[in-house]
Amino acid sequence: MNNIRALGLALCVIPLFVAAEQANDSLNQQVNEQNDSATLYQRYQIWLEDTLLALGADGQYDPSKGIDWSVMPGPFYTPEKSFGIGVSAVGLYQVDADDHTTQPSSFTLSGFGSVNGAYGVHIENVNYFSRDQYRLAINAQLVDSPDIYYGIGMDAGINGQREDYNRRTYGFSVLGQYQILSNTYLGAGFNLSSNTASETQLDADSEQSFPQRQTHSGVTVSLAYDSRDFALNATQGRLVKLDYTQFDQAFGSDNDFYRLEFVYSDYLPIAAFDDVLAWQLKAESNVGDVSWDQMALLGGAAALRGYEEGRYRDKNLLMMQVEYRQSLAGRHGMVYWAGAGTLADEFNQLGDDPWRTTLGVGYRFEIKKNVNLRLDYGLGNDESGFYFAINEAF
Template sequence: MMRQTHFSLLMLSTLLMTPPLYAAQWVDSLLEDLGSSETVDESKLIDWGVLPGPFYNPEMGVGIGAAAIGLYRVDKQDRDTQYSTLSFTGFASSTGAFGVGFENNTFLQQDAWRLFLKGAVKNVPTSFWGIGYAAGSQDSNKREYTAKALELTPELAYQVAPDLYAALGGSLVRLSTESDEPLFTALPGGERNQSIGVSARLSYDSRDFLPNPYRGQVASVKYTRYLPALGSDADFSTVEARYSYYWQLSARTILASEVYGYFTHGDVPWNQLAQLGSDKRMRGYYEGQYTDRNLLTTQLELRQQLSGRHGVALWVGAGTVTAHARELLGAEAHWLPNAGVGYRFAFKPRVNIRLDWGVGRNTSGFYFQVNEAF
């Protein structure tokens, strides 16, 4: 009787385990067909992979996204320089939002030169509360509009000393809004505006791999000047500052930290002001709900690799926007909390697909993205 019971339990456990095992094998097979791998095939010009996934965030509701990810080396003989990356993304959501984007990081001549290129075209039904923390705190200020935007930011960097880079670049932002609200005609920049500028950046960057650092640090300051002589509708400037540090606590555990600031000066169009909330910082907040001339955020994230190519991430953070930079660390600043949890899947070596759930004050959002947030 005891032997029969053991046999029955064994059969039951086998039956219960078979569907999950079969499902896991089926998923692994599907991902391999889409280009997922634990190694980079350097016989190819670019080793590509494609992956679809869901998302939800406060701006766009429920949606589906897709990402194509490529890794390559410009010089196949250079084994020391990190892989160059090229990614294309696309999305569509329940609110009628859609868009496509790309990001390219190319490392040349043993990392003496770096070429960065990022762009996006999108049509997004979204909302705006006004300028200032007080405006964003009142739901009655919420105004709906549709943003049609084009963004392009090229940059070329040269290594002037070990891990120290000087860069020149540009910025093009073109916005057209559709709304029945008279608010947008009265805002700086109006319903339609174009911003074209040139930029200079100085950065110390010792990260071992930009899309997913295990160790190192980056400290950078970027100044961008938008001028009518270049085709910009307004004359203004922005300063973007960032410091991040990465600790490899163990072979499977990374602790990442970041302090980020964005500051504006001059006749700044409303869509070029500092906006709190994105898929990189203050995840879960409605991008643009809290808008002002200056922004400061900070975050600390623990990244833990689990079995195989799976991992999790936990983070906490805070951020604020103010009219004057001196108020960011003063009593006038209203700091907003942020926390979240994420799932990681190593689709390619050191290239993660991330599914993040971010929570803020009376808000939350779910993000599907390629590479780590910072």
């Protein structure tokens, strides 16, 4: 009888030991999986940090390097360009190595290439000399890419027939400025551009038709008040700028007209959260024989994100936008914005036609000190847009 009882007890206890062993094995497996996951995450962190360092995206600025570079590639997709790769690079440097108070000069390069053969390069170089007594800005671009044309005016952009064509653009501008008062600069420069339209299906007699090639050159006079702490990503200060550009056949331009551009940008630090509230008002007026490629444009990466650049164009523009720039942990941040803009044939008619509005959100990653990689998504009235770039929209 005792043997039977012992056997019965063993039959009861053995499954408990087996279950405990299985539970222990399962626990060990979970711990090992967690350790493996932790190891994989640590490896990913190490790989990411090494990659960012190799690209120069260390979140710092080292003037001893001469030009301190950072390069960031990224994929994109648009209906016109299809799939492609964009590359944005920024180099910071001091013109005078002994000047530790003037903001760094910058060299920004943005390029893209897509599977359908579209490509483009945009270069922006801003230099600060003699403790910011002199400034020199140089811009150049080359673009060969599908583009869109709806016609002239807000109504054409809303109700017009879309025309797809291929645009080749060459552009160059230079502007030199001299400080005449505290934070106040007077400048002069030169502007040259050439636009060629091809593969267009518009009839030559169509109201939407446009010359297939236009070349324009003109001289610019600029007056600016600029108290921003850092032009690429201001956290405080103000920019008030008025530019006058005269395009004339005497300078080699196909058309005679002039352009007035006014920009007011303000940056208010929110000290309690280390955030920034930024807003901008922009107006543009083109007067004279203005061709299709020299009209004021709504849309794109800087002016009313969320709309395709080229859809809305006319001689005169009024636009405003406001951003809340939020700092997160480490080098991360977010941006939230709202904006509105309109166009008109005459400046005094601005506001008579419908306004286009935009709301958007963006992610920021600091690749150099105060220089951000930005990923933005803007939502317009009837379309949206995704943007990958370096530096803020304004």
